[in-house]
Amino acid sequence: MTTGSLTGTTALAKLALRRDKIMLPAWVYVVVIGVSANAYAFVKLYKTASSRAALVASGQDNPALLFLYGRLNGTSTGALTAWRYGVWGALFAALMSIFIVIRHTRADEEAGRLELIGSARVGRQAPLVSALAVAAVANAVLTVVLCAVLPLIGLPAAGSAALALAIGTCGLAFTGISAVAAQLTSGARAARGLAIGVLGAAFLARAVGDSAGASGPAWLTWVLPLGWTETLRPYAGERWWVLALPLAVCAAGVWVAFAVAAHRDYGAGVLPDRPGRPAASALLRGPFSLAWRLQWGALAGWVAGYAVLFAVCGAAAKGIGQLFGTSSALEKEFTRLGGQSALVNAYLAALMLLAGLVAAAYAVSAVLRLRSEETEGRAEPVLAAASGRVRWGLSHVVVAVIGTAVLLAVAGVATGLGYGLRAGGAGAEVGRMLGAGMAELPAALVIAGIAIAAFGRLPRAAAAVGWTALGLVVVLNIFGQVLQVSHWLLDVSPFTHVPRLPGGAVSAGPFLWLSVLAVSLGVTGLAGLRRRDIG
Amino acid sequence: MANAIEASGLRKSFGQATALDGLDLSVRAGEVHAFLGPNGAGKTTTIRILLGLLRKDGGDVSLLGGDPWRDATTLHSRLAYVPGDVTLWPGLTGGEIIDLLARLRGGQHDPKRRQQLIELFDLDPSKKARAYSKGNRQKVALIAALASDAELLVLDEPTSGLDPLMEATFRDCVTAERRGGRTVLLSSHILAEAEALADRVTIIRAGRTVETGTLADMRHLTRTTIDAELSTPVSLDGLPGVHDAVTGRSDDGVRLRCEVDNAALNEVLSRLSAAGVRTLTCRPPTLEELFLRHYSERTVATVQ
Numbered sequence: 080m081t082t083g084s085l086t087g088t089t090a091l092a093k094l095a096l097r098r099d100k101i102m103l104p105a106w107v108y109v110v111v112i113g114v115s116a117n118a119y120a121f122v123k124l125y126k127t128a129s130s131r132a133a134l135v136a137s138g139q140d141n142p143a144l145l146f147l148y149g150r151l152n153g154t155s156t157g158a159l160t161a162w163r164y165g166v167w168g169a170l171f172a173a174l175m176s177i178f179i180v181i182r183h184t185r186a187d188e189e190a191g192r193l194e195l196i197g198s199a200r201v202g203r204q205a206p207l208v209s210a211l212a213v214a215a216v217a218n219a220v221l222t223v224v225l226c227a228v229l230p231l232i233g234l235p236a237a238g239s240a241a242l243a244l245a246i247g248t249c250g251l252a253f254t255g256i257s258a259v260a261a262q263l264t265s266g267a268r269a270a271r272g273l274a275i276g277v278l279g280a281a282f283l284a285r286a287v288g289d290s291a292g293a294s295g296p297a298w299l300t301w302v303l304p305l306g307w308t309e310t311l312r313p314y315a316g317e318r319w320w321v322l323a324l325p326l327a328v329c330a331a332g333v334w335v336a337f338a339v340a341a342h343r344d345y346g347a348g349v350l351p352d353r354p355g356r357p358a359a360s361a362l363l364r365g366p367f368s369l370a371w372r373l374q375w376g377a378l379a380g381w382v383a384g385y386a387v388l389f390a391v392c393g394a395a396a397k398g399i400g401q402l403f404g405t406s407s408a409l410e411k412e413f414t415r416l417g418g419q420s421a422l423v424n425a426y427l428a429a430l431m432l433l434a435g436l437v438a439a440a441y442a443v444s445a446v447l448r449l450r451s452e453e454t455e456g457r458a459e460p461v462l463a464a465a466s467g468r469v470r471w472g473l474s475h476v477v478v479a480v481i482g483t484a485v486l487l488a489v490a491g492v493a494t495g496l497g498y499g500l501r502a503g504g505a506g507a508e509v510g511r512m513l514g515a516g517m518a519e520l521p522a523a524l525v526i527a528g529i530a531i532a533a534f535g536r537l538p539r540a541a542a543a544v545g546w547t548a549l550g551l552v553v554v555l556n557i558f559g560q561v562l563q564v565s566h567w568l569l570d571v572s573p574f575t576h577v578p579r580l581p582g583g584a585v586s587a588g589p590f591l592w593l594s595v596l597a598v599s600l601g602v603t604g605l606a607g608l609r610r611r612d613i614g
Numbered sequence: 615m616a617n618a619i620e621a622s623g624l625r626k627s628f629g630q631a632t633a634l635d636g637l638d639l640s641v642r643a644g645e646v647h648a649f650l651g652p653n654g655a656g657k658t659t660t661i662r663i664l665l666g667l668l669r670k671d672g673g674d675v676s677l678l679g680g681d682p683w684r685d686a687t688t689l690h691s692r693l694a695y696v697p698g699d700v701t702l703w704p705g706l707t708g709g710e711i712i713d714l715l716a717r718l719r720g721g722q723h724d725p726k727r728r729q730q731l732i733e734l735f736d737l738d739p740s741k742k743a744r745a746y747s748k749g750n751r752q753k754v755a756l757i758a759a760l761a762s763d764a765e766l767l768v769l770d771e772p773t774s775g776l777d778p779l780m781e782a783t784f785r786d787c788v789t790a791e792r793r794g795g796r797t798v799l800l801s802s803h804i805l806a807e808a809e810a811l812a813d814r815v816t817i818i819r820a821g822r823t824v825e826t827g828t829l830a831d832m833r834h835l836t837r838t839t840i841d842a843e844l845s846t847p848v849s850l851d852g853l854p855g856v857h858d859a860v861t862g863r864s865d866d867g868v869r870l871r872c873e874v875d876n877a878a879l880n881e882v883l884s885r886l887s888a889a890g891v892r893t894l895t896c897r898p899p900t901l902e903e904l905f906l907r908h909y910s911e912r913t914v915a916t917v918q
Contacts, residue, residue: 189704189744265744266704346745355706357739359713369714373703456701460755463665463768464718465691613667 084341087201091209095183099213106175107221109550110246114168115228116558118160122233124563125156134159146290146395149309150300157238157314160229165242165308170282172221172250173304176214177274180257183210186267188346207258207340211333214254222247238314244322245308252304252325253278255332262339265348272380279384281305283391290395304328366466370474373452374445378482381441382489385434389490392430393497393512396423424582427494427512434490435519435574436553438483442527443545445479450534450541453613462613472608476531476601483523491516515580521593522573526552528600535607616679618643618766618797619664623673626659626821633659635821636673641799641814646792648808649801651818657801658698660818661770664799665695678766691720694759698770698801700751702743708754709739715758723761731757734783748775760787767791767798773807785810817904825904832904837873838896839903840882844868845890853885854878867892 096103125131135154151162184207187193193206222243229239257274264270285306288299300306304325311321339349362368449472452458461471495512499505530545537544555564555572569575573596576589619641626634634656641647651657662668664677666686675682680689694715702711709732716723732739735753743751752775759767773781788798788811802808808815809829817825825832837857847868850856855878862869868889874882886894 354740355710355742357707357709359710359717363710363714364717366718369703369718372706376705456697456699457703459665459667459697460695460715461718462667462686463690463693463695463697464715465687465720466718467687610669612669614662 084202084204085208086205087196087199088205088208088212091196091201091205092212095179095209095213096216099179099182103179103213103217103220106171106178107217107224110168110171110175110221111224111228113171113554113558114160114164114225114242114246115232117164118156118229118232118234120558120563121156121159121163125159128154131156131159146286146392149285149289149306152309152312153315155235155314157234157242160234161238161242161245161308161313161315165245165313166282166285166305168225168242168246169249169305169308170278172218172246173253173278173281174275175217175221176250176254177257177260177271177278179214179217180210180254181261181267181271181274183213184258185261185264185270189265189267194345204337204340207261207336211254211258215251218247218250218254221250235314237317241311241313241317241319242308245311245313248322248325248329249304249308252328252332255329255336257332258336259332259339262336262343263349265346265350268377272377276380276384277303278305279388283387285309287391366461366471366474367477369461370448370478374448374475374478374482377445378441378478378485381482381486385437385486385489386493389430389434389493390497393427393494393499394501396426396430396494396498397501421582423498425579427498427515427581428579428583430494431490431512431515431519431580432556432574432577434487434494434516435523435577436549436556438486438490438519439523439526439552440549441486442479442483442523443530443549445482446476446527446530446534447542447545449475450538453538456614458613468608468613469605472531472535472605476527476605479527480524483527484517484520487516487520487523488513489516511581518577518580518585518590519574521590521597522577524597525573525593525600528597528604531604532600532607533604535604535611538611616643617641617676619647619675619677619799621660621664621673621675624660624663624670624675625672626656626663626668626670633821634663634670634673637818637821638823638826639816639818640826641797643797644792644795645813646788646798646800646811648812648815649799649818650803650805650808650815651801652803655818656821657818658770659821661695661768661799661801664768665690692764693766693768694719694762694764695768696752696755696759696770696772698774700748700755702746702751702754704744705742707740707742708737708746708750711743711754712739712758712761715755716762719762719764721762721764723758724763728757728761731761731787734787735780749777749780752776753780756784756787760791765796767796769798770801771803772800773802773804781807837875838879838898839873840871840886841893841895842870842886843892843894844870844886845892848885848889850882850885853881856882 149166152158225243230236260270260274281303284299284303288297307324491513495509499508529548533544534541552572556574559569578585617640621639624634624637663670664682666682737753814828850859855875857873859872
């Protein structure tokens with residue numbers, strides 16, 4: 080590090096905080112509300128130990144739930160909260176950190192903004208340090224707020240501190256990881272993808288470790304940051320020393336990032352930029368092929384993630400039937416409710432709902448590519464050429480629709496394969512689950528339609544509208560029942576109207592009107608695009 | 615021949631801010647028309663309206679005989695555009711983007727012409743756009759426009775990132791295009807460029823046209839700058855049409871510098887020759903001077 084390499088850090092950090100004045104509180108809010116609303120629901124709805132028993136029983140041995148939420152360390156409401164939202168809260172904190180760090184390092188560098196800043200009296204390391212500082216502040220605020228809110232709900236203070244710290248330090252660990260990712264690639268999208276890939280690997284490692292059972296590779300829970308949320312054991316005899324692990328990852332990441340940043344050129348990554356074709360292939364010839372060219376890389380990443388995640392999740396479904404084997408009373412009750420196949424179906428249906436919600440997130444991001452193409456000035460050369468606005472708009476919309484359909488098909492097929500190969504009848508399962516996955520498509524496209532309509536009618540608010548719609552639907556469909564949200568509010572979400580497949584009764588009605596709704600939203604947006612100013 | 619671009623009384627505002635306030639612009643087919651104005655005068659807004667990217671609030675505009683908003687797509691196959699701030703897709707190479715832009719316009723480059731231009735502008739077409747400098751990004755857009763067979767080229771400050779050598783190359787290309795019968799609308803604040811290339815000029819300020827015509831027309835309205843070394847002192851006091859006269863002593867004579875309205879030139883020159891001219895330079899005002907005078911006078915007028 081050369082002298083003065085930190086000059087200007089404070090000014091840059093202030094600038095970053097100003098630029099993020101809406102995004103940061105929103106992230107913190109989402110995580111805090113997510114965790115504390117669940118804690119509140121557990122405290123209110125599961126007052127007695129006996130009322131918690133069924134939940135505990137379902138959580139202790141069911142590989143599917145172990146896979147999704149992690150290990151259940153105790154039977155108190157605190158332990159239930161930590162189980163249900165510890166890993167997911169940590170996941171959100173990690174995502175927040177990734178977005179903050181990449182946005183203020185590699186994304187600014189790629190856009191050329193850091194060049195202007197770097198020419199001022201600003202040290203070489205100042206942008207990186209300020210980005211890390213902002214991420215650290217965000218995680219600290221998140222930790223402190225959770226630490227304060229959870230005891231107010233009625234959970235023990237020590238456990239609350241442990242859960243808050245588990246989530247906050249996971250955010251810090253990914254702050255370090257994304258600092259490294261930002262140094263490796265020359266493009267911000269690739270850097271973000273790399274860090275999210277590590278996050279996905281962390282989720283899978285702990286999911287496999289948790290659900291593998293006694294004979295399986297349980298050590299996998301210990302390997303990467305997300306698992307440490309469980310091994311810290313909040314509300315269940317806290318192992319405080321586990322907090323040293325994410326902090327060490329953070330420190331190591333920051334150290335590596337500094338070492339690389341001190342030696343590399345401005346704008347360059349460590350991974351090389353290969354030269355490309357000197358002329359376009361015959362395939363790149365219009366707005367549609369351009370949109371495909373711009374988006375296929377991201378879609379390929381999503382497809383790979385979906386394939387792995389849902390194959391493993393599907394395989395985990397086999398264990399569900401063994402759940403109540405120990406208690407004959409419970410088993411009777413369980414058989415009355417439809418038996419093992421009903422439980423497996425419920426799990427698979429929940430998995431497909433998850434696939435639908437996440438595919439809707441993909442669809443929103445793919446649609447909003449239109450807006451970033453517009454604001455970054457890349458729509459102009461396309462629209463100044465002889466491709467009409469609707470064709471340009473449709474080009475990205477088509478990619479979004481096809482991508483969403485592909486993701487849902489992959490989710491269905493992967494789940495079917497994963498389950499079928501373990502439980503038998505892979506062929507039938509694949510067919511059945513493919514249908515169940517595709518059933519989510521119209522609902523996911525309604526969310527995409529909202530983003531298209533916003534892009535056409537309220538371009539400045541397009542990203543806010545799109546992501547808010549998605550966030551609302553996620554909250555309603557994932558936490559709605561735990562929170563005992565009223566039925567008409569649940570009905571707002573298009574996913575509420577999709578039959579729960581496999582197992583549920585199918586009728587054409589919902590698919591029809593959801594599709595009509597999605598198409599009319601899309602048409603509204605494209606009609607708005609025809610009439611408004613560009614830029 | 616009909617005008618390639620005809621705009622009158624063009625208005626556009628963004629919320630409270632008025633960008634265009636009754637702008638007039640007419641570009642004849644086959645001419646190179648310079649569109650001049652300081653930053654923020656409304657050049658880019660005008661061009662975006664001409665391209666149908668923005669919708670005008672008022673006034674009339676026609677482009678190649680059509681309505682730029684309604685007939686955008688069909689008109690765009692007949693023009694090529696180089697934006698002022700060229701942003702490209704970071705993951706595509708320069709060569710790919712050149713071809714893509716041609717295909718988006720519905721045409722295909724003549725491969726020989728494409729190769730010729732790439733060599734002329736010294737561009738590496740296999741590099742990803744991410745790695746290009748501003749000048750190189752501009753070259754990509756320029757090559758794509760120049761290699762096209764569009765009848766109208768709309769160039770928004772096309773040389774702001776080019777080095778002087780490339781700027782000269784650009785000028786040669788535009789001159790060749792004009793000989794080939796293409797119409798060029800060249801927005802610029804680089805006056806030497808307009809001076810070297812343009813048949814006619816439109817000067818705008820604060821969203822309004824302040825002057826339009828050939829450079830010769832405009833010079834007629836303005837003054838000639840005279841630098842002279844004389845044997846004996848001369849008095850120009852009280853002569854109408856003489857401005858900012860400064861005299862000084864040289865080694866063994868008198869030095870004079872003044873600006874003269876063209877109507878008073880004859881009288882001034884006869885007085886100078888009577889005083890004994892040793893050296894004399896008369897030059898037309900540069901566009902820079904026209905420009906400065908225009909704006910400084912306006913500024914004074916507004917202050918008053």
